[in-house]
Amino acid sequence: MERGWRIVDLGLTGKSILVLASSRGLGKASALEFARAGARVMLSSRSEAKLAETASELHELTGGDIQYFACDLTDAKQIGALVAHTMDALDTVDVLVNNAGGPPPGDFEQLDDAAWQHAFELNLLSYVRAIRAVLPQMKAQGSGRIVNFASSSVKAPIPGLLLSNTLRAGIVGLAKSLSQELAPHGILINTVGPGIIQTDRIVELNQAKAERTGLSYAEVEQAALANIPLGRFGEPEEFARLVVFLGSQANTYITGQTLLVDGGLVKAL
Numbered sequence: 001m002e003r004g005w006r007i008v009d010l011g012l013t014g015k016s017i018l019v020l021a022s023s024r025g026l027g028k029a030s031a032l033e034f035a036r037a038g039a040r041v042m043l044s045s046r047s048e049a050k051l052a053e054t055a056s057e058l059h060e061l062t063g064g065d066i067q068y069f070a071c072d073l074t075d076a077k078q079i080g081a082l083v084a085h086t087m088d089a090l091d092t093v094d095v096l097v098n099n100a101g102g103p104p105p106g107d108f109e110q111l112d113d114a115a116w117q118h119a120f121e122l123n124l125l126s127y128v129r130a131i132r133a134v135l136p137q138m139k140a141q142g143s144g145r146i147v148n149f150a151s152s153s154v155k156a157p158i159p160g161l162l163l164s165n166t167l168r169a170g171i172v173g174l175a176k177s178l179s180q181e182l183a184p185h186g187i188l189i190n191t192v193g194p195g196i197i198q199t200d201r202i203v204e205l206n207q208a209k210a211e212r213t214g215l216s217y218a219e220v221e222q223a224a225l226a227n228i229p230l231g232r233f234g235e236p237e238e239f240a241r242l243v244v245f246l247g248s249q250a251n252t253y254i255t256g257q258t259l260l261v262d263g264g265l266v267k268a269l
Contacts, residue, residue: 011249013038029236179256195262229264
């Protein structure tokens with residue numbers, strides 16, 4: 001007898017989700033998909049005006065409970081205040097989605113100590129601080145999901161993105177190590193690496209590459225497309241669906257893993 005498809009219950013109705021760097025791009029797309037699944041969502045980014053606009057948009061699309069709190073992810077005190085506010089407003093944090101704007105492009109000799117320090121605080125230490133802040137509550141309730149955004153560069157470094165190549169790899173090491181420590185508490189942690197997803201960040205990187213190489217923007221884009229077996233850039237919601245699954249109650253046995261959403265771009269095993 002042929003088995004038919006059945007709808008998977010994500011178990012997200014009423015769950016509390018904190019999504020960092022979520023006023024635009026992949027963070028916003030993930031927040032939207034969590035809200036569509038019935039979760040209550042706390043948005044965060046540095047711009048309160050942009051957050052208010054995004055929260056209103058997501059509420060109109062889903063009718064869900066969408067709140068926001070402005071936070072500079074390079075500031076430890078602000079991260080602590082964000083998590084405390086989320087717990088006050090949403091009672092707990094069931095799912096933490098770690099995300100941060102990508103560091104600027106650059107080769108080794110172009111990057112000084114200040115660039116390295118800022119990228120470290122934004123793209124790695126912010127994850128450490130956010131996880132540290134939510135852990136007491138997750139341990140107390142005996143469950144939790146943490147999803148870290150990284151990049152396809154964790155499998156294959158991307159030319160001209162030295163800061164990202166270095167620090168995103170640190171995210172993978174952090175998650176793999178924490179998966180061992182947190183499993184006894186019912187907390188699962190995973191990393192998701194986007195390939196070339198159609199966002200403002202990709203436009204910025206393609207423009208920087210065009211300026212660096214002397215190629216036109218269209219030539220840079222076509223060269224990128226030629227390396228993707230599926231023949232197109234990904235859509236934000238395609239990335240977000242994996243984030244939601246890993247953060248949901250449907251995921252009960254995946255932890256410490258790194259998964260790419262890249263249309264087959266990365267050839268590494």
